[in-house]
Amino acid sequence: MLEVANLSHAYGDAPPVLSSIDLEVRPGELVSIVGPSGCGKSTLLRCIAGLQAPTAGQVRLDGKPVDRVPDNLAVVFQDYSRSLFPWMSVRDNVALPLRRRRKNRAQRQENAMKALESVGLPDAAAKYPWQLSGGMQQRVAIARALAYGPEFMIMDEPFGSVDAQTREDLEDLLLRVRGNSGMTILLVTHDIDESVYVGDRVVVLSKGPARVRADLWVGLPTARDQITTRELPEFVHLRAEVGRLVRGREAADEPKS
Amino acid sequence: MTAITGDHPAERPTGTNGRRRRPTGVPGLRILTGGAARLWLVALLVGCWEIIARTKQDAYFPPPSTIVRVFHELWFSGPATHLFLTDKALDDFQPSFVNLFCGWALAAVVGLALGILLGRSSVAREILDPVLQFGRAVPPPTLIPFFIVVFDFGAQMQISTIAFGVIWPVLLNTADGVRTVEKLQLETAEVFGITGAARLFRITLPAAAPKIFAGLRVSLGFALILMVISELIGSTTGIGAHLISSQQGMELPEMWAGIVLLGILGCLFNAVFALVERRFLSWHSRARGLDS
């Protein structure tokens, strides 16, 4: 259970980026966050992950206040290419976090290979990150987080630079992993369709400073399909509503959930 | 504090204008003409020197053929069991190399440790900055008379001179490299629980490695210079001592042979270091090459 209470943040003397954000994520939930670019989504995630102390408010994970990165939490950074280590092979990059899980070398390598297979990159294991395309690097970053086996995963625009086909595959992979492991996921995206397709809930942020403009319950069936789900009238309706909220055409200050 | 990259401008990012047209034609012929285009000037100069030296009989400038002969006789005409090294070679090379590598290694270890400390603490950096800027600016040979008084003539004095002189590039480059590790890389490590020693050895040092290696390369070059100068002033053994004693004995071909030897050593160090860098830093140059 993640609780964000009254969270505000400002960088130095600059005007605040986040203002009184309240948010709850129940175990096993997948919550998408959308908002205009530069509104403070990454900042919010960094505060939640314990990478940055907010200027006010509190984050609690399973009842404990977050003041450093909790060890059951993984992050997929927006700037994936710089968060991979260029001096390690792809396999070593993915296996690195498993050191903390007290596994021996063979187990680490095996888990890393499994994670790479799940993102469709088994052949890239021996390569170096900089030999891969942007989309492939992003998948390696996702594989690394998956291999870590966290209970709580934070993803900052994780599918930003992959092609449409791969993107759909990765969305389905995410849903599958969530279904199998019961992981709780907080996912930032700038793609409105995606926020509705993968999410149990969609949280819409407003800009300058960021507030929760809406918190929408996605009432779609749990089993989702790229073609049929996107055809459902509820999907189409929801997508339009989120779109309007993001563009700020509708003053929907009341969260409906 | 800025990093020292020495006279190796290849360190700075090169532009994208490295396009080169490859000549077409018979490969063997190409190598031949290419080699000739590169080597003719050196051959010409050596040839001129040989002829002028032979005709003028100037004692100070013996012909290259004499230098090469003396070079061979002095150091490399030994028995095959000694890898063709003469006894004189063993006597000259051993103290020089021992001092050189002891001084360099000492500087590398201390410089690395201090550099890591300074790279991680901005307070320590600001406190020590003036002291370091000053220490770096002291021409190391000026300390030789003092080291002679303290340590007397000998290996200790030479190692101290070398270590003091070559620590700066390692220290400053390490501090700079550690300081400028990508924040995101450190945060990634934090997220995945890589902390303490694991973070130092798996993240921080590899990320700083290109700058650290640049510092080590520059200081190895300095170390050779300081080895020579410390032997010229305060030693009776070693290559530098050979140089000064042959000058004082007016054995000029021997002196020239010493200069050639030191030139070859310089080349050799560069080459070995380039190999080591290629082995350990290939990720760096290749990642950068692909970026542009």
Place this chain on the structure above:
Amino acid sequence: MTNWTRIVRGTIGVAGVLAVAELVSRAGFSDTSLPPASTVLLRAAEFFGDTEFLSAVGSTLEAWVLGLLLATVVAVAVGMALSTTPWLNRATRVLVELMRPIPSVALIPLAIVSFSSITESKVSLVFYSACWPILINTLYALRDVDPLAKETLRSFGFGKAAILLRVSLPSAAPFVATGVRISAAVGLVVVVSFELVAGNGEGVGGYLLQTQSGGGRPDLMLAGAIWAGVLGALINVGLVALERRAFRWHAVRTEASA
């Protein structure tokens, strides 16, 4: 972080190092040869009124400046000539790669025997050792000039000389300046080394050698080293400041891309 905290912290660092040095010598951890820091500083201050020492500094600096200036002029000219004549450039590359690794101090004995005057030997030695960093930086910088800028000028009908003067030189200048700064430090080391080896009382090196006679005066030796260090630091700071002023556009550009 303001400038003031920097200055305060730096002062604390200097004071701390001096205090430790003072304590070590007074407590007599090492043998008596380590003079207290206060004595050394006093001697260094007394040098301001010591004409013998000042003239030694002057003679060292004279050789250094002359050699460095000569090297700058020659190396930049040669660099420009080489980079405009590819066939010569190709042929000289091997020569450069053969000569550059020779540690310049190895040439001290040669310089002693082949010149009649000490100053001549010193200047030649500084010249030789200072040439390489400048030449190599010039060559690299000229090779990396943005071809687009050159082509732009060419399309306006400018000739080779105009392009060299208007595009190549200005854009190479910052790297040439870096080369000069490296050479300045190398040159200082070489002059002092020469004076120490030649041993005829010339320059700072010669002065330091004299202090060795009669049991040695470590306080004077260290005071001399402090002078040399301060001179070296001032030269470096001065050259950096000069570069900053002269190439402000360059600093902006590289910082933006870093």
